[in-house]
Amino acid sequence: MTQIPETDLDTNGATDAEGAQAPPSALKWLTDRLADSTAFIFVALLAMILVFTVLRPDAFATVNNLRNIAIAASILLVLSIGQTFVIGTAGIDISVGSMLVFSGVVASLAMAEVGGGQGWASVGVGVAVSLLAGGFWGMVNGLLVTKVKLPPLIVTLGTFGGVLGLAKVLTGGINLRTVPNELVNTLGIGRAFGVVPWLVILALVLTAIFGVVLRYTRFGRYTLAIGSNEEAARRVGIDVDLHLLKVYTLSGLLAGVAGIMNLARFTNTTIQGHDTDNLQSIAAVVIGGTSLFGGIATMFGTLVGVFIPTTLQNGFVILRIQPFWQEVAVGAVLILAVYVDQLKRRARNRL
Amino acid sequence: MKHTRRRTRTLVALVAAIAMIAAACGDDNGDPDEPEAAEEEVAEEPEAEEEPADEPDAEEETEEPAEPGDEMFDITLIPGVTGDEFYVSMECGALEAAEEFGVNLDVQGAPQFSPTDQIPVLEAVIASGPDAILIAPTDVDALQAPLQAAVDAGIEVVLVDTTLSDPSLAVSQIASDNLLGGSLAADALGELMGGEGAALVVNVTPGISTTDARGEGFIQGLEENWPDIEFVGQEYSDNEPARAAEIVSAVLAAEPELRGIFGANLFSAEGAATGIRQEGRDDVFVVGFDAGPAQIEQLREGIVQALIVQQPLDIGYQGVEQAVLALTGGENTFEIGTGFVIATIDNLDDDDVAPFLYRSDC
Structure with missing residues (x-):
């Protein structure tokens, strides 16, 4: 868990801001991690895996099933990376699922224009268009939050509905099915060395990169400084508006990446399938220990937070528990995770 | 001191988490309805899994007419969405047939009618290794590959209500016209x-x-x-x-x-x-x-x-019937269309309409 106490800001913002702090030793890093609530949630995930494995070793703990869990989590994970940064600034982005759908729709339209929807050129154009579209809507969110000074909840609630509506306008509400085989056979169903799906590798690589960005770079420290105390961040010379614009744009860009992953996996734009992506990503980020009030965020927590609902769902189906219990369990985990986080914070404030 | 307190708290929370999962399972066992039967079957699973392996041989050699009742096949129904009366009625029909043919029926589904929600459920069902799956695919293309994986794993697939671009992987498809x-x-x-x-x-x-x-x-x-x-x-x-x-x-x-x-x-x-x-x-x-x-x-x-x-009860009933036929080496009907009843205020309570009205539980 990374936190920027307000008292640090004077030195941090002015002098340290130029370069990344040297990473602490691996051992210290590990002990730090185990002492915080991310460790709790990680242990909870391991406990779930253990319980499911003991109850149905033949079905749950197979390479194939664990691979399916990882694939099911991968797209939500990419959305949740951006969400972690946004919530880290004490903002919120409920438009992620809509940006994903819009990106996928315009990418599919663009791919149909190039090479008749097949070939690597088509894939390249599709990826570029998807990133541009996602980044564009993210930037619109950022501009509305910083320049028009509207609350992030309202801005992204507006784009949540509006951007999805535009995607439906472009398609007449009918899912587009133009996805090049080159994309489906590699990113969609392909596996590195025949074992690890490329969807999972892409999601994990992005998580690792942005985990480092969040923890060890100026970009990450600015993010948490703004979330901790926006006014203080402004006074020490951080261009808060510019930084928030970058954070919301990043969230949109990652939704664009997720849009391509979604096309590759489902071979169509699945317009109707992303209404709750926003709530799922917010839940994952919060379960992972990121504070909804900003200033505290951890990418490792988000990774675990994404896997908990996915693993629960898979395990519950395998144990043949009535499907509604999964929703109950995820809700309980969310509340429990936030409660544990609160306990920790209270304990820390007393010290 | 600080660390001890933390560790204790982590432990307490962990125990709570496990207790929660256990409670979820336990409560379900306590319910006097059908999931209980499915629950109990989990323990017998390894046995049941061996049976279908023998099945194709039996089919080739003897071609005996279906003799359900001796078998305890596991069949999972995956509706398009959970909590919808049409699909609940389908479930009721399927349960009726399951009782009649002596098979175990489990129902698993997603809270939204969408392939993004349905595919993870389907994949987990495949991992749990039932003998047959009855499914209402939520997309004609997106469900094609995951259902092919089910067929490759030796699971019989019956399509109910909705269908696929290429339904040939299924043993039967049953829907209203x-x-x-x-x-x-x-x-x-x-x-x-x-x-x-x-x-x-x-x-x-x-x-x-x-x-x-x-x-x-x-x-x-x-x-x-x-x-x-x-x-x-x-x-x-x-x-x-x-x-x-x-x-x-x-x-x-x-x-x-x-x-x-x-x-x-x-x-x-x-x-x-x-x-x-x-x-x-x-x-x-x-x-x-x-x-x-x-x-x-x-x-x-x-x-x-x-x-x-529509006649969802009939769709569910015939779905299980076709699955059992496929599992016991019987002859499947590939395409089955079920009929309609027109209900008005005047005939609502008549015997030829009332049984077809949808149910919110069985």
């Missing part, structure tokens, strides 16, 4: 309207094979049999009653001649009726599709005048 259902709706509405005025379709969302066919059947039926009725168009409710109500209010304002609405599914008809009531009109007729408790209520109140009722 929705084109016919749509034209039946046109006839029912045409009669109510006395053959004149304007008519509107409130459909769900484009791209769903079943509801698209209903809309198409309605438009065809109107063109063929009711030349004096003006067709004003097809609108989409996104399966939200509130949206359907808004559409109907708006169209009523724009088209004063509107006398009839066909609501192509549960929520579309429910919302259309709400929209009419909101406008205080009593000269606009609504024909709905499906017969959930909400529609029956509206039929009784006179807000909806006729319902085109």
